Amino acid sequence: MTKKVLITGGAGFIGSHLARRLLADGLEVTVMDNLFTGTKANIYALLDNPRFTFILHDVTQPFWGQFDEIYNLACPASPIHYQRNPVETIKTSFLGMMNVLELALKTKAKVFYTSTSEIYGDPEIHPQPESYWGNVNTIGMRSCYDEGKRAAETLCADYLREYHVDVRMIRIFNTYGPNMHPQDGRVISNFIMQALNNRDITLYGDGSQTRSFQFVDDLIRAMQAFMNLEQSTITAFYHSKQMNMPVLNIGNPDEYTIKELAEETLRQIPESTSQLVYMPLPKDDPKRRKPDITLAGELLNWSPRIPLREGLAKAIAYFSGNNKENFENSR
Ligand code: NAD
Numbered sequence: 001m002t003k004k005v006l007i008t009g010g011a012g013f014i015g016s017h018l019a020r021r022l023l024a025d026g027l028e029v030t031v032m033d034n035l036f037t038g039t040k041a042n043i044y045a046l047l048d049n050p051r052f053t054f055i056l057h058d059v060t061q062p063f064w065g066q067f068d069e070i071y072n073l074a075c076p077a078s079p080i081h082y083q084r085n086p087v088e089t090i091k092t093s094f095l096g097m098m099n100v101l102e103l104a105l106k107t108k109a110k111v112f113y114t115s116t117s118e119i120y121g122d123p124e125i126h127p128q129p130e131s132y133w134g135n136v137n138t139i140g141m142r143s144c145y146d147e148g149k150r151a152a153e154t155l156c157a158d159y160l161r162e163y164h165v166d167v168r169m170i171r172i173f174n175t176y177g178p179n180m181h182p183q184d185g186r187v188i189s190n191f192i193m194q195a196l197n198n199r200d201i202t203l204y205g206d207g208s209q210t211r212s213f214q215f216v217d218d219l220i221r222a223m224q225a226f227m228n229l230e231q232s233t234i235t236a237f238y239h240s241k242q243m244n245m246p247v248l249n250i251g252n253p254d255e256y257t258i259k260e261l262a263e264e265t266l267r268q269i270p271e272s273t274s275q276l277v278y279m280p281l282p283k284d285d286p287k288r289r290k291p292d293i294t295l296a297g298e299l300l301n302w303s304p305r306i307p308l309r310e311g312l313a314k315a316i317a318y319f320s321g322n323n324k325e326n327f328e329n330s331r
């Protein structure tokens, strides 16, 4: 029997890559999305596939369907978008997760949750291991996202503990690549679009804050490897680590300052006349971020393969190609 998979948020950046990969592997894929930040342009190429279905639906509203696996990705991920409607953001994380877990409980589906490095907040421990509890402001501008994601992790943990729903969670560190929206607002798409259009490169603060950037293909490979493990293998692994919840950091530990990222972007677009300009640092912007990926290496035999220089070149090729127009016309 062909495996049936639901991807909430599947018209977004990461979800569209996952949908394409799972279809290529022969699975039946349903994408559910309300197109808040996603776009149909990301899934146009999939619509003709008889194993693909798109449902326009908001995950905060209950839904029904029989699936073997549910990947819950629905949630705006860029600070400018999740702060656009903060109440909706926290509702999407919490109620969306609740609806997914209720469906999984009734239908015995496996659940995969895409949490975030933001649950560590502005971390006091560096790099961040899964055992770190984080340093998060509950009432700041980023809290609708950070606390929503933390609450969704809590729901996953409690549905696993109480009702034995088969849940896996990953904490994704800054990921980039094709299918990001040009107006997404995150740093890599901003810098590339600014450089391609000879606009100022907007460095927030002095550009000394760091991030660790992962190319999307590395993430999708880890997601599939984790979802495909038997629950008994996962349970035994976490038990051996004296941890009781299946959660993994997935990211590329190569750490760069934001200024270094701007300089590398300009190096790769030498014809650009853009200049670096400095703008105020948004409140609660984490100063450093880098994943400890020891657990993912041991459990999945996984490590990222695509360095920033190579991934950035692929992203630049994408944004400067004809897809750019599709995206811009699709909003
Ligand atoms: P994205 O904004 O491109 O995709 C999110 C998708 O969710 C969009 O298609 C959007 O329309 C959809 N969505 C939002 N609210 C919804 C709702 N109420 N109902 C249905 N659909 C809804 O962002 P992305 O980078 O692809 O992120 C996907 C997931 O991965 C998110 O949950 C995000 O928190 C997580 N994540 C991403 C990163 C990253 O660096 N890209 C890092 C950490 C975590």
Ligand code: UDP
Pocket: 078, 079, 174, 185, 186, 187, 188, 190, 191, 202, 203, 204, 205, 209, 211, 258, 281, 282, 285, 286
């Ligand atoms: N940033 C920047 N210029 C931009 C967009 C972002 O300097 O045009 C900075 C931002 O302040 C943060 C880092 O780049 O320190 C990463 O921002 P992004 O929004 O991509 O992700 P997050 O803050 O959620 O890690």
